[in-house]
Amino acid sequence: MKNVKAKYIYYIFFTISFIWSCSPKQSYTIKSFFFDGVPNPFLEEVAILEDSSQLSLAGTNNDIATVMVPKEEFILHEPYKTRDCSSCHDRNQMGKLKLPTPNLCNLCHEDFTITFPVVHGPVVSGSCSQCHEPHQSKLKSLLKQPTQELCIACHETHFSEENRIHKSVSEKICTECHDPHGGKDRFLLESGICYKCHTDFESKFKILHGPVYTQSCFLCHGTHASKTEKLLIKPVNELCLGCHESNAIFSGSYHIGAEKAECTSCHSPHGGSDFKLLLN
Known part of the structure; x- marks a missing residue:
């Protein structure tokens, strides 16, 4: 019987010693699991007045609320x-x-x-x-x-x-x-996210290019990365001729011999003062 009691006392002593030898964080976790009201080592207790108009009564317990204020390094x-x-x-x-x-x-x-x-x-x-x-x-x-x-x-x-x-x-x-x-x-x-950083083309141009008007910037630009300048998903002319029919364009007198030129040499890709989006 004495051996049983001795083992029980030794077990309690060992458990208490183990808990108290833990790091503050681990010790708090273990103690608060078994007991209520264990002080949190990551909080500091301060007295705060419920109402600044009660300053003259600050000496009474009824007028002061004790709250837990977090240490600055943690958001709770x-x-x-x-x-x-x-x-x-x-x-x-x-x-x-x-x-x-x-x-x-x-x-x-x-x-x-x-x-x-x-x-x-x-x-x-x-x-x-x-x-x-x-x-x-x-x-x-x-x-x-x-x-x-x-x-x-x-x-x-x-x-x-x-x-x-x-x-x-x-x-x-x-x-x-x-x-x-x-x-x-x-x-x-988010809606209109590109305009959060980039120029608001609606105020800059009278006529907007279709993808700009529909806020479909990613039809021409890569959203994260690209091997092409301006984060374009393709070279300039490939992009333009993907929507604008090439035979009709190059058969016109203004574009004869312009196959090697970039469309953006004459046209703004975002908008302009007329429907041709010509650069000023």
Whole structure:
């Protein structure tokens, strides 16, 4: 009997010693699993007045609210910041989530399957935690990794093989053009995204070239990279003659002998003052 008690005492002593010898993060994880009210080492407690008009009464407990303020290096999910664990976790079910994702996330966040006609893969599968941390992160939007690292983890790139790379790609900001949750088509591009950085041709030209008018920039330009100048998907004349019938063009008096010239030597590819889009 004494041996059983001794083993039990030794087990308790060993467990306590193990927990207290862990790193602060691991120790907090273990302790908070078994006990409520364990101080979080990544938060610092400060006293904040509920109302600045109560400054004269700041000496009484009723006028001061004690809140947990995150350390600067972490961005905290609001329920985690306010220690409102029960908003996501069921205390009666050993801390299991109250609902499966994304149903749980959609209680507070926008349901992107309703917002967008086409949604990003992780959104379709309800895998919010594939990109976002549920509790805290050092990155904006509680991302698990920097934006580019997250995107490239699933989307393969071959941009190193190309000569000219779109600025946003070279600067590694995928979300400058793509919505990470959804869009109107499978490219998840925001409406009029090209005009976000490039000249607004509608104010510059009286007549717009067809692809410019329909905001179909990618009919002529590569979206990420190209071996051709201006990120064109083909050489200039191949692009132009792909839509404009060559026999009719070169049979006219103005174009006789112009087969070797580039169309953009005389015509603006984006717009002009008349339907011929001639350069001034």
